[in-house]
Amino acid sequence: MVTDLTGVAGGAARGSSEMPMDDAALVKALRSGDERAPRLLIERFQGVVFGLCYRMLNHQQDAEDVAQETFIRALRAMAGFDSTRPICPWLLEIAANRCRTALARRARKPTLALADPAEELIDPRGGMADPDDLAGELERALADLRPDYRLVFVLFHSQHLSYEEIAQVITRPVGTVKTWLHRARAQLAEYLAERGITQ
Amino acid sequence: MNCQDFERTWNERIDASSSPAGKEGTSIRAADDRRALLEHAAACPTCRPKAAGYEALEAAILAWGQPPAPPAELANRILVAAQALPLGRPSLSERSSKPLSARHPAYPSIHIRRTVQLLAAAASIMAVVTVGLIARVAIDRSRGRIRLAAAITERPTGPASDRSGVPRLNEALASATEATLDLARSASEPAARLSLQLLDASTEPDIESASRSSSAISVPSWDSFTPDSAAAVATIQQVGDRLASGVRPLSSTARQAFSFLLGPAPPKPPTPANPPAARGA
Numbered sequence: 039m040v041t042d043l044t045g046v047a048g049g050a051a052r053g054s055s056e057m058p059m060d061d062a063a064l065v066k067a068l069r070s071g072d073e074r075a076p077r078l079l080i081e082r083f084q085g086v087v088f089g090l091c092y093r094m095l096n097h098q099q100d101a102e103d104v105a106q107e108t109f110i111r112a113l114r115a116m117a118g119f120d121s122t123r124p125i126c127p128w129l130l131e132i133a134a135n136r137c138r139t140a141l142a143r144r145a146r147k148p149t150l151a152l153a154d155p156a157e158e159l160i161d162p163r164g165g166m167a168d169p170d171d172l173a174g175e176l177e178r179a180l181a182d183l184r185p186d187y188r189l190v191f192v193l194f195h196s197q198h199l200s201y202e203e204i205a206q207v208i209t210r211p212v213g214t215v216k217t218w219l220h221r222a223r224a225q226l227a228e229y230l231a232e233r234g235i236t237q
Numbered sequence: 238m239n240c241q242d243f244e245r246t247w248n249e250r251i252d253a254s255s256s257p258a259g260k261e262g263t264s265i266r267a268a269d270d271r272r273a274l275l276e277h278a279a280a281c282p283t284c285r286p287k288a289a290g291y292e293a294l295e296a297a298i299l300a301w302g303q304p305p306a307p308p309a310e311l312a313n314r315i316l317v318a319a320q321a322l323p324l325g326r327p328s329l330s331e332r333s334s335k336p337l338s339a340r341h342p343a344y345p346s347i348h349i350r351r352t353v354q355l356l357a358a359a360a361s362i363m364a365v366v367t368v369g370l371i372a373r374v375a376i377d378r379s380r381g382r383i384r385l386a387a388a389i390t391e392r393p394t395g396p397a398s399d400r401s402g403v404p405r406l407n408e409a410l411a412s413a414t415e416a417t418l419d420l421a422r423s424a425s426e427p428a429a430r431l432s433l434q435l436l437d438a439s440t441e442p443d444i445e446s447a448s449r450s451s452s453a454i455s456v457p458s459w460d461s462f463t464p465d466s467a468a469a470v471a472t473i474q475q476v477g478d479r480l481a482s483g484v485r486p487l488s489s490t491a492r493q494a495f496s497f498l499l500g501p502a503p504p505k506p507p508t509p510a511n512p513p514a515a516r517g518a
Contacts, residue, residue: 076319080312088307098305105307106315113319176297195255195298220248226297227247227290235293 065121068113080109083126086197087133093192094137094185095144096177104140108133130193130207138185172235179229187222190215238277243284246270247291254295433476 059067059078067075087108091101111132112119119128180188186208193204201219205212238246250270278288492499 077312077316080315084307084312084315088311089304092304102308102311102314105311106318109315110319110322114322172293172297172300173302176294176301195301196304198255220244223248223251223291223294224244224287227287227294229290230293230297231286231290235297236289 061123061125062121064125065116065119068116076113079112079125083129084109086126087129090130090133090192090197091137093180093196094134094188095140096181100140100144104133104136107136111136127203127206130197131209134189134207137189141185175230175233175235176226179226179233182229183222183225187218187225190218191222191226194219238273240277240281240284243274243277243281243287246274247287250274251291251295251298255298 064075064079064082068079084105088101088105091104091108092098095101095104108129112129119125180191183191189208190204193199193207194201199207201212201215204215208215250267253267274288278285
């Protein structure tokens with residue numbers, strides 16, 4: 039799934055037979071109190087927002103909760119939104135902030151909260167890992183990364199945003215985005231090498 | 238290729254493989270880059286494990302795939318949650334046409350607000366009544382004190398008030414003032430006579446002469462005694478004369494005790510300074 043930050047393509051108005059509405063028209067409809075507009079906004083961008091939340095939190099229920107919180111915050115703040123901007127980077131910015139907050143909350147929880155072995159994010163086994171479970175190894179390695187590095191990595195490799203679009207989402211310079219992404223890759227590569235994952 | 242180029246080339250390679258255009262196939266440049274990376278990894282023991290890790294990462298990203306799609310009921314759940322909460326600022330037309338409780342379910346309804354208003358009004362009335370009762374009790378107590386003062390002076394209270402016969406406050410105050418002045422007059426004149434007798438007794442050698450001299454001083458009556466009258470001046474002059482004539486010479490002890498009143502003290506003789514050799518001895 040390739041994300042289009044303009045919001046018109048890439049899943050626009052999925053499941054709706056009407057003509058796709060661009061971002062400015064959608065914002066105008068939301069502000070005018072059109073009852074269909076919130077559903078249109080959610081259906082158009084829920085895949086992008088939920089995907090980011092899922093990759094950041096690596097937990098289905100937490101991702102759903104954060105996605106819901108993201109859309110509610112967006113709907114509440116729609117009156118102050120600059121309608122000349124595209125909606126998707128703004129939604130992703132809100133979602134990224136909510137994910138960071140959720141991760142910080144999770145870090146403050148006592149260890150007993152992860153008593154369920156299915157929720158353990160880190161593979162407790164030592165030594166050689168399963169070479170066929172590359173995606174699982176990558177997700178476990180991501181859990182060790184700083185949230186900023188993880189966010190940039192997910193936006194680039196999972197949401198397929200460019201450096202400029204990521205800089206727009208995280209409100210940082212492009213150079214910072216490149217630095218964080220390269221550091222994230224270096225740490226992930228080191229983790230995979232230590233785990234004995236080779237190709 | 239050095240170690241820095243090694244890192245940069247690997248990142249460029251992963252960038253290209255992650256982009257849609259880079260996934261289409263390997264170009265000649267990518268093949269050259271891969272050959273250079275392998276040569277550097279073979280020659281550099283520091284970068285050799287990094288090369289294995291970057292190769293694993295490249296494969297893991299490709300195996301990572303897409304995140305799962307959101308559940309079908311997520312949109313409905315978000316809409317229900319959004320409708321349960323007040324969303325942003327309403328439009329001007331909505332603000333003017335609908336009541337606040339209708340726009341925001343969290344805002345209390347009109348019945349609750351009316352109940353709160355009634356309770357507030359009742360509380361205000363209770364407060365006013367309480368303050369009035371306290372003020373009434375205080376006024377009654379002050380009137381009782383005025384009646385008591387009028388009874389102590391034992392004087393006619395003058396014309397009674399119009400309705401209840403209770404003397405007015407200014408009449409009671411005037412009566413109390415007059416009684417205080419009478420008391421001062423009756424107590425001051427004997428006190429003045431007694432003071433003169435004590436003064437004569439302390440300055441005359443015997444009691445007979447004291448009684449004689451005391452009779453020589455005429456104490457004016459209270460009514461004629463005003464500070465600037467001739468009688469007052471004459472009385473003060475007589476007291477002064479009697480004091481001056483009766484003063485005895487001070488004894489040596491008294492002179493020594495009150496010598497500071499007689500004149501400046503003689504200068505002290507200079508104290509000899511201790512010689513440095515005596516210090517610490």
